[in-house]
Amino acid sequence: MNLRRSAIRTFLATLIAATSGFAQTQDKPFEPYSGQPGKDVVWVPTPATTVSKMMDVANIGPQDFVMDLGSGDGRNIIAAAKRGARTLGVEFNPEMVKLSEANAAKEGVADKARFVQGDMFTADISQATVMALFLLPDNLRKLTQKFLDLRPGTRIVVNTFGIDGWEAVRTESAQGDCGAWCSVILYIVPAKVAGTWRLSQGELKLEQKAQTLYGTLTLNGEAKTIDVGRVIGEQVVFSVNGIEYSGRLNGDTLAGTVKSNIPGNWVARRVPD
Ligand SMILES: C[S@@+](CC[C@H](N)C(=O)[O-])C[C@H]1O[C@@H](n2cnc3c(N)ncnc32)[C@H](O)[C@@H]1O
Incomplete structure (x- = not known):
C-alpha cells in the first residue's frame, strides 16, 4: 500500500x-x-x-x-x-x-x-x-x-x-x-463461474470475486465450505477439507480431477438461474 x-x-x-x-x-x-x-x-x-x-x-x-x-x-x-x-x-x-x-x-x-x-x-x-x-x-x-x-x-x-x-x-x-x-x-481474466452446479452426488454453490472463489460443496447431503478457490481463465481450482478439485469450464460444464487418497474425476453442470 x-x-x-x-x-x-x-x-x-x-x-x-x-x-x-x-x-x-x-x-x-x-x-x-x-x-x-x-x-x-x-x-x-x-x-x-x-x-x-x-x-x-x-x-x-x-x-x-x-x-x-x-x-x-x-x-x-x-x-x-x-x-x-x-x-x-x-x-x-x-x-x-x-x-x-x-x-x-x-x-x-x-x-x-x-x-x-x-x-x-x-x-x-x-x-x-x-x-x-x-x-x-x-x-x-x-x-x-x-x-x-x-x-x-x-x-x-x-x-x-x-x-x-x-x-x-x-x-x-x-x-x-x-x-x-x-x-x-x-x-x-477469469471465467464467470458463480452460481449453482449439479454433481452426481450433490451440489456446488460458488460465489466469485474476480479470481477468488467462495462457497459450499454438498456431497451426499453433507455441506462443506470451500477453503480456498481460484479461477484462472477457464481453469478452476478449489479445496474442501484439504481435498483439491481442479477442473476446466467448457460451456455449462465444469469437469476435472480430484486430488485425495483416492484420486478421481468430477463433473458439474450449471443449474440455470
Ligand atoms: C500514464 S499515460 C500512459 C501512456 C502509455 N500507455 C505508456 O504506457 O507509456 C496515460 C495516457 O492516457 C491518456 N488519457 C487520459 N485520459 C484518457 C481517456 N479518457 N481516454 C483515452 N486516453 C486517455 C493520456 O493522454 C496519456 O497519454
Whole structure:
C-alpha cells in the first residue's frame, strides 16, 4: 500500500513539475512532456525497460491482439507490433495519436501498429487477447467491469498500478533505468463461474470475486465450505477439507480431477438461474 501511495505521489510530482514553468509554443512541432495533462490521467511514459518486461511477462506474440487504453506516444503498441501482434492503441489526445503514428512509421511497424482517438471508457476492447496498460488505480477501478467481460484467459499486463481486488498470476520487476515505474503485474481474466452446479452426488454453490472463489460443496447431503478457490481463465481450482478439485469450464460444464487418497474425476453442470 505504501509503495502504491509513493507511486501516486511520484505521479503527482511529475505533473506539478511539468506544469510549472513549461509552456508549449504554437509554432514548435508537438512534443509531449512527462506530466502533460490528459482527460482522466496525465501522460507519463512507461520506461523502455518496463515496456520490454511487460511484453515478456505477457508473452506477446503474433497470435495476439494487443490493446492499450491511453496509449500515449504509442510505445506499448509499437513494442507489441514489433513482436508480430495485431494492435490498437486508444488515446484521447489527438496530437498524441498523430505522434504515435509517426513513431510507428519511424520504427517500421506502421502496418501493424494502429491508433485511434477515443475514450478508454467507451472503447470496444472485446477482441483483445492482451491489454497492456499504464493507468491510475481509479482508472483501472472504473474499467474493471469491462475487464471482467473480456474473454476468459485474456491477459492484462500493467505497469506499477494494479487492479484492486484482483489476484496477479505474476509480478516482476524491470531492471535498469525505470525509476519509480519498474513493477510489472500480470492478470488473467477469469471465467464467470458463480452460481449453482449439479454433481452426481450433490451440489456446488460458488460465489466469485474476480479470481477468488467462495462457497459450499454438498456431497451426499453433507455441506462443506470451500477453503480456498481460484479461477484462472477457464481453469478452476478449489479445496474442501484439504481435498483439491481442479477442473476446466467448457460451456455449462465444469469437469476435472480430484486430488485425495483416492484420486478421481468430477463433473458439474450449471443449474440455470
Ligand atoms: C500514464 S499515460 C500512459 C501512456 C502509455 N500507455 C505508456 O504506457 O507509456 C496515460 C495516457 O492516457 C491518456 N488519457 C487520459 N485520459 C484518457 C481517456 N479518457 N481516454 C483515452 N486516453 C486517455 C493520456 O493522454 C496519456 O497519454
